[in-house]
Amino acid sequence: MRIDVHSHVRVRDGRLSVDDCHSLVDAADRLGIDQMWCSAPAPGAMPEPEAIRAGNDAVIEAMRLYPERIRGECFVVPGWYREALDEIDRCLDAGMIGIKLYNQYFINDPAVFPVIEKAIDCGIFVLDHAGHLMDTPTRRLQPKISDGVHFADLAGRYPEATLIMGHIGGGGDYEWSLQALVDAPSVFADTSGSVIDEGMIEYAVGLLGAERLLFACDLSEEAGVGKVLGANISAEERQAIFGGNAQAILSRRKAR
């Protein structure tokens, strides 16, 4: 089973782009991906609650279109404290399975703590857009993007939280972030992103263990599948990364 834990549906004119949704599922069919866990983060430093809800509504629509293939991750901006917590409840009631954060706050910012505590209460994961960016233009665009150091700090405060550091292949210095996570065993890393550095999966397996890695694409579909298929790891490790670990994370959910 291949579960892509970090994917997206697109929103156009405030609604789900159904064509893009069909394209995503078509790509999954051709690459043997069984399930995509999708979100639709609203852009901007502090998007309005209406825009956040519109994105989540698009995810809910995609879940209805493809109930066997698309599962939802609820995007929230922690700074909208009450609205964020209410939105998590609304999305979980609609069938979503986790929380997605973007780059509005470092993940160890106290503003994020209520969202983390909510996730712990519900037994769900928090996936955060992450990276240790090294180039000036991208770093300027994302001054509050979290890296492994931020995750390790948060994991020290909330060791019972299920945290997923997004896209080690998303372009930042993933070796930096992986090194920082060695002693933060509650943090998973997803493998998504366009970066397909030869050896990156083997390095992550060696450092964190295959049980802490989650297959993902983040819309770089061939890169996502190809790097896991191409890695020199055991069949058991590959299966754990492709889906076994994600299924185990789902089993942590508490009944609502």
Place this chain on the structure above:
Amino acid sequence: MIIDANAWLGQWPFRQLRHNDVDGLLRLMDANGIDKAVVSSIHGIFYKNCQRANEELAEAVSGCHDRLLSFATLNPHYPGWERNLQLCRNDLGMRGLRVFPAYHQYDLTDGPSLEMIAAASELGWPVTITQRVVDVRQRHPMDTERLIGVAEFEAVVAACPQTSFIMLNALGLEGSAMFAGNREGGRQVMTDISRMTAVMGNSMGVMVEKYGAGSLVFGTGIPFNYPRPALLKMDVLQADAATKEAIYHGNLERLLRL
């Protein structure tokens, strides 16, 4: 038959590479069904005098010219490139040129650059330009963050109407008209597939539809990259067998007269 237009030998100073000597690269190719690869020396990017890297490369591949097709690396602002170009072709058995304006710090369309490209073209060589060698978002602080933009590609292609070009590691070229001039027997402008996709945005399919199969060459970026993603793209590309054969090997065979 699969020919990889985007392969490398040598050490990258900012990240550990594996499979980056001749034996390692050939093993990686064998494990992935890649028959031949165009290679240049990574050291040519960083040595002040590129020719020393070309000499190293020629010695390294001397026993396997049937599989590793070597391309020279030269800097048009370093003395002696004219002589070294001839040496690379006549004495070192090389088949094309790779240039690195972002690392050697010049403009593709400045005088010395155009002069060197024209000289390579007179030898019947294609010229390869990389949009980037590695992802700048994860660069070492001492590495460049300059990318070669689409406009720079277009400018040099327009300025050198006789020269065949291969773009490597490039994104966003499918909207460019620079591929529209490919004609049987004329100069060819191509890009490798290493950063393209055959699903969703389907930039590979768009290129084939707009400019024909002759606009693409197979390329992986080994040993920087896993080769498997490029092979997967070819597997899922919705195109006929003739198109895939052209991308896998036919276009490069024609360009390099293999």
